[in-house]
Amino acid sequence: MELNDAIKPLAALAHPGRLALFRMLLRLAPQGGRPREMALAMGLPHNTLSHHLADLEAAGLISHARVGRGRLYRVEPARVAELFDYLSLDCARGRAGLAPAAPPARAPRVVYFLCSGNSARSILAEALMAARAPGMAAYSAGTRPARAVHPLALAELAARGLAAPGHRPQGLTALAKAPPPDLVLTLCDQAAFEECPQWPGAPLAAHWGLPDPVRAASPEAFSQAFSTLNARITALSTLPPDLDRAGLQAALDRIGLDQMEC
Secondary structure, three states: OOHHHHHHHHHHHOOHHHHHHHHHHHHOOOOOEOHHHHHHHHOOOHHHHHHHHHHHHHOOOEEEEEEOOEEEEEEOHHHHHHHHHHHHHHHOOOOOOOOOOOOOOOOOOEEEEEEOOOOOHHHHHHHHHHHHOOOOEEEEEEOOOOOOOOHHHHHHHHHOOOOOOOOOOOEHHHHHHOOOOOEEEEOOHHHHHOOOOOOOOOOEEEEOOOOOHHHHOOHHHHHHHHHHHHHHHHHHHOOOOOOOHHHHHHHHHHHHHHOOOO
Protein backbone atom coordinates (compact mmCIF):
# COMPACT_ATOMS: atom_id res chain seq x y z
CA MET A 1 0.00 0.00 0.00
CA GLU A 2 1.26 3.46 -0.92
CA LEU A 3 0.59 6.80 0.77
CA ASN A 4 -2.22 7.81 -1.58
CA ASP A 5 -3.86 4.39 -1.18
CA ALA A 6 -3.93 4.78 2.60
CA ILE A 7 -5.51 8.24 2.67
CA LYS A 8 -9.01 7.15 1.63
CA PRO A 9 -9.52 4.37 4.21
CA LEU A 10 -7.97 6.48 6.96
CA ALA A 11 -10.25 9.39 6.04
CA ALA A 12 -13.26 7.08 6.08
CA LEU A 13 -12.39 5.98 9.61
CA ALA A 14 -11.88 9.58 10.79
CA HIS A 15 -15.52 9.87 11.80
CA PRO A 16 -16.96 8.51 15.05
CA GLY A 17 -20.02 6.95 13.41
CA ARG A 18 -18.08 5.23 10.63
CA LEU A 19 -15.38 4.07 13.02
CA ALA A 20 -18.00 2.58 15.38
CA LEU A 21 -19.67 0.82 12.44
CA PHE A 22 -16.36 -0.54 11.17
CA ARG A 23 -15.54 -1.76 14.68
CA MET A 24 -18.90 -3.53 14.84
CA LEU A 25 -18.35 -5.26 11.51
CA LEU A 26 -14.89 -6.40 12.61
CA ARG A 27 -16.52 -8.04 15.63
CA LEU A 28 -19.10 -9.72 13.40
CA ALA A 29 -16.45 -11.07 11.01
CA PRO A 30 -16.58 -13.20 9.02
CA GLN A 31 -20.37 -13.62 9.13
CA GLY A 32 -21.11 -9.93 8.63
CA GLY A 33 -24.09 -7.79 9.56
CA ARG A 34 -27.41 -6.68 8.10
CA PRO A 35 -28.27 -2.96 7.95
CA ARG A 36 -31.48 -3.26 9.98
CA GLU A 37 -29.81 -5.00 12.93
CA MET A 38 -26.82 -2.66 12.84
CA ALA A 39 -29.02 0.44 12.74
CA LEU A 40 -30.98 -0.80 15.76
CA ALA A 41 -27.84 -1.68 17.69
CA MET A 42 -26.23 1.71 16.99
CA GLY A 43 -29.41 3.75 17.37
CA LEU A 44 -28.94 5.31 13.93
CA PRO A 45 -31.53 6.28 11.32
CA HIS A 46 -31.37 3.91 8.38
CA ASN A 47 -30.34 6.63 5.93
CA THR A 48 -27.42 7.69 8.16
CA LEU A 49 -26.25 4.09 8.41
CA SER A 50 -26.52 3.75 4.63
CA HIS A 51 -24.24 6.77 4.13
CA HIS A 52 -21.66 5.34 6.54
CA LEU A 53 -21.76 1.96 4.82
CA ALA A 54 -21.35 3.59 1.40
CA ASP A 55 -18.32 5.58 2.57
CA LEU A 56 -16.65 2.53 4.11
CA GLU A 57 -17.34 0.50 0.98
CA ALA A 58 -15.97 3.25 -1.28
CA ALA A 59 -12.77 3.14 0.80
CA GLY A 60 -12.49 -0.59 0.19
CA LEU A 61 -12.81 -1.50 3.87
CA ILE A 62 -16.09 -3.42 3.54
CA SER A 63 -18.18 -5.04 0.83
CA HIS A 64 -21.72 -6.32 0.53
CA ALA A 65 -23.55 -9.22 -1.02
CA ARG A 66 -27.20 -9.76 -1.77
CA VAL A 67 -28.77 -12.31 0.56
CA GLY A 68 -32.41 -12.91 -0.22
CA ARG A 69 -34.08 -9.50 -0.40
CA GLY A 70 -31.49 -7.76 1.72
CA ARG A 71 -27.80 -7.02 1.91
CA LEU A 72 -25.11 -8.50 4.12
CA TYR A 73 -22.05 -6.33 4.82
CA ARG A 74 -18.64 -7.78 5.67
CA VAL A 75 -15.18 -6.43 6.36
CA GLU A 76 -12.63 -6.89 3.57
CA PRO A 77 -9.84 -8.62 5.53
CA ALA A 78 -7.13 -8.28 2.88
CA ARG A 79 -7.67 -4.52 2.59
CA VAL A 80 -7.71 -4.08 6.38
CA ALA A 81 -4.52 -6.12 6.70
CA GLU A 82 -2.85 -3.92 4.07
CA LEU A 83 -3.80 -0.81 6.04
CA PHE A 84 -2.50 -2.23 9.32
CA ASP A 85 0.72 -3.34 7.65
CA TYR A 86 1.16 0.10 6.11
CA LEU A 87 0.88 1.77 9.52
CA SER A 88 3.10 -0.68 11.39
CA LEU A 89 5.62 -1.78 8.78
CA ASP A 90 5.84 1.20 6.45
CA CYS A 91 5.07 4.24 8.62
CA ALA A 92 6.66 2.86 11.78
CA ARG A 93 9.11 0.57 9.94
CA GLY A 94 8.31 -2.25 12.30
CA ARG A 95 9.46 -0.31 15.34
CA ALA A 96 9.23 -2.40 18.51
CA GLY A 97 6.86 -1.14 21.17
CA LEU A 98 4.35 0.50 18.83
CA ALA A 99 2.22 -2.64 18.54
CA PRO A 100 1.64 -5.33 21.16
CA ALA A 101 3.56 -8.49 20.48
CA ALA A 102 1.36 -11.49 19.80
CA PRO A 103 1.50 -14.05 22.61
CA PRO A 104 3.17 -17.36 21.76
CA ALA A 105 0.92 -19.86 20.04
CA ARG A 106 -0.50 -22.65 22.15
CA ALA A 107 -3.49 -24.94 22.07
CA PRO A 108 -6.51 -23.15 23.61
CA ARG A 109 -7.35 -24.22 27.15
CA VAL A 110 -9.85 -21.62 28.41
CA VAL A 111 -12.89 -20.53 26.38
CA TYR A 112 -15.45 -17.83 27.17
CA PHE A 113 -18.89 -18.13 25.58
CA LEU A 114 -20.81 -14.85 25.50
CA CYS A 115 -24.41 -14.09 24.59
CA SER A 116 -26.95 -11.52 25.73
CA GLY A 117 -28.94 -13.34 28.44
CA ASN A 118 -26.64 -16.24 29.46
CA SER A 119 -29.83 -18.27 29.73
CA ALA A 120 -29.76 -20.47 26.62
CA ARG A 121 -27.07 -20.50 23.91
CA SER A 122 -24.05 -19.84 26.12
CA ILE A 123 -25.38 -22.26 28.75
CA LEU A 124 -25.71 -24.99 26.12
CA ALA A 125 -22.20 -24.21 24.84
CA GLU A 126 -20.64 -24.33 28.29
CA ALA A 127 -22.26 -27.71 29.00
CA LEU A 128 -21.24 -29.07 25.60
CA MET A 129 -17.65 -27.97 26.03
CA ALA A 130 -17.43 -29.76 29.36
CA ALA A 131 -18.72 -32.95 27.71
CA ARG A 132 -16.94 -32.83 24.33
CA ALA A 133 -13.60 -31.25 25.31
CA PRO A 134 -12.79 -32.16 28.93
CA GLY A 135 -9.25 -30.84 28.48
CA MET A 136 -10.59 -27.32 27.97
CA ALA A 137 -12.29 -25.13 30.56
CA ALA A 138 -15.42 -23.25 29.49
CA TYR A 139 -17.08 -20.25 31.12
CA SER A 140 -20.17 -18.33 30.03
CA ALA A 141 -21.73 -14.96 30.71
CA GLY A 142 -24.18 -12.47 29.26
CA THR A 143 -24.10 -8.79 28.44
CA ARG A 144 -27.61 -8.47 29.91
CA PRO A 145 -28.10 -11.57 32.05
CA ALA A 146 -31.58 -13.00 32.45
CA ARG A 147 -33.09 -13.87 35.80
CA ALA A 148 -32.82 -17.64 35.31
CA VAL A 149 -31.62 -20.27 32.87
CA HIS A 150 -34.43 -20.97 30.42
CA PRO A 151 -36.32 -24.16 31.33
CA LEU A 152 -36.19 -25.41 27.74
CA ALA A 153 -32.39 -25.15 27.81
CA LEU A 154 -32.33 -27.27 30.95
CA ALA A 155 -34.78 -29.72 29.37
CA GLU A 156 -32.64 -30.00 26.23
CA LEU A 157 -29.50 -30.74 28.24
CA ALA A 158 -31.34 -33.31 30.34
CA ALA A 159 -32.69 -35.00 27.20
CA ARG A 160 -29.14 -35.21 25.83
CA GLY A 161 -27.76 -36.58 29.08
CA LEU A 162 -25.60 -33.55 29.85
CA ALA A 163 -25.24 -31.71 33.14
CA ALA A 164 -26.14 -28.04 33.19
CA PRO A 165 -23.57 -25.52 34.46
CA GLY A 166 -24.03 -24.90 38.14
CA HIS A 167 -24.62 -21.15 38.00
CA ARG A 168 -27.41 -18.71 37.32
CA PRO A 169 -27.16 -16.28 34.39
CA GLN A 170 -24.29 -13.93 35.16
CA GLY A 171 -22.82 -10.76 33.77
CA LEU A 172 -19.41 -10.22 32.24
CA THR A 173 -17.95 -9.04 35.55
CA ALA A 174 -18.33 -12.58 36.90
CA LEU A 175 -15.58 -13.68 34.50
CA ALA A 176 -13.04 -11.67 36.50
CA LYS A 177 -12.85 -14.72 38.77
CA ALA A 178 -12.18 -17.09 35.85
CA PRO A 179 -8.76 -17.83 34.35
CA PRO A 180 -7.76 -15.53 31.47
CA PRO A 181 -9.26 -16.77 28.19
CA ASP A 182 -7.51 -18.17 25.17
CA LEU A 183 -10.69 -17.85 23.06
CA VAL A 184 -13.70 -15.53 23.34
CA LEU A 185 -16.67 -16.68 21.26
CA THR A 186 -19.79 -14.54 20.88
CA LEU A 187 -22.94 -16.52 20.14
CA CYS A 188 -25.38 -13.72 19.35
CA ASP A 189 -25.16 -10.50 17.40
CA GLN A 190 -26.20 -8.42 20.42
CA ALA A 191 -23.20 -9.64 22.44
CA ALA A 192 -20.92 -8.83 19.52
CA PHE A 193 -22.46 -5.36 19.20
CA GLU A 194 -22.10 -4.38 22.84
CA GLU A 195 -19.04 -3.22 24.71
CA CYS A 196 -16.94 -5.94 26.31
CA PRO A 197 -13.85 -5.65 28.49
CA GLN A 198 -10.40 -5.91 27.02
CA TRP A 199 -9.68 -9.45 28.12
CA PRO A 200 -6.22 -10.17 29.54
CA GLY A 201 -3.72 -12.14 27.50
CA ALA A 202 -4.83 -11.01 24.01
CA PRO A 203 -7.20 -13.94 23.37
CA LEU A 204 -8.46 -14.78 19.91
CA ALA A 205 -12.08 -13.86 19.25
CA ALA A 206 -14.66 -15.16 16.80
CA HIS A 207 -18.35 -14.63 16.21
CA TRP A 208 -20.40 -17.83 16.17
CA GLY A 209 -23.81 -16.21 15.91
CA LEU A 210 -26.94 -18.34 15.79
CA PRO A 211 -30.68 -17.63 16.18
CA ASP A 212 -31.98 -17.07 19.70
CA PRO A 213 -34.08 -20.08 20.73
CA VAL A 214 -35.63 -18.05 23.54
CA ARG A 215 -37.50 -15.94 20.98
CA ALA A 216 -39.00 -19.02 19.34
CA ALA A 217 -39.68 -20.57 22.77
CA SER A 218 -40.10 -24.04 21.28
CA PRO A 219 -38.30 -27.32 22.03
CA GLU A 220 -37.40 -27.55 18.33
CA ALA A 221 -35.54 -24.24 18.45
CA PHE A 222 -33.50 -25.35 21.46
CA SER A 223 -32.75 -28.68 19.78
CA GLN A 224 -31.55 -26.83 16.66
CA ALA A 225 -29.33 -24.54 18.75
CA PHE A 226 -27.91 -27.55 20.57
CA SER A 227 -27.13 -29.36 17.30
CA THR A 228 -25.41 -26.32 15.79
CA LEU A 229 -23.30 -25.74 18.89
CA ASN A 230 -22.51 -29.44 19.16
CA ALA A 231 -21.14 -29.45 15.60
CA ARG A 232 -19.08 -26.31 16.22
CA ILE A 233 -17.64 -27.43 19.54
CA THR A 234 -16.85 -30.89 18.18
CA ALA A 235 -14.99 -29.23 15.30
CA LEU A 236 -13.12 -26.97 17.74
CA SER A 237 -12.13 -29.88 19.98
CA THR A 238 -10.61 -31.79 17.05
CA LEU A 239 -8.43 -29.00 15.65
CA PRO A 240 -4.69 -29.78 15.40
CA PRO A 241 -2.93 -28.63 18.59
CA ASP A 242 0.00 -27.07 16.70
CA LEU A 243 -1.93 -24.37 14.81
CA ASP A 244 -0.39 -20.91 14.95
CA ARG A 245 -2.56 -17.90 15.80
CA ALA A 246 -3.39 -17.12 12.19
CA GLY A 247 -4.28 -20.74 11.50
CA LEU A 248 -6.43 -20.97 14.64
CA GLN A 249 -8.25 -17.72 13.79
CA ALA A 250 -8.99 -18.97 10.30
CA ALA A 251 -10.25 -22.26 11.71
CA LEU A 252 -12.54 -20.52 14.21
CA ASP A 253 -13.99 -18.33 11.47
CA ARG A 254 -14.50 -21.32 9.20
CA ILE A 255 -16.27 -23.29 11.93
CA GLY A 256 -18.64 -20.39 12.54
CA LEU A 257 -19.49 -20.24 8.84
CA ASP A 258 -19.53 -23.96 8.03
CA GLN A 259 -21.83 -24.87 10.90
CA MET A 260 -24.44 -22.15 10.50
CA GLU A 261 -27.16 -24.65 9.61
CA CYS A 262 -26.58 -28.06 11.15
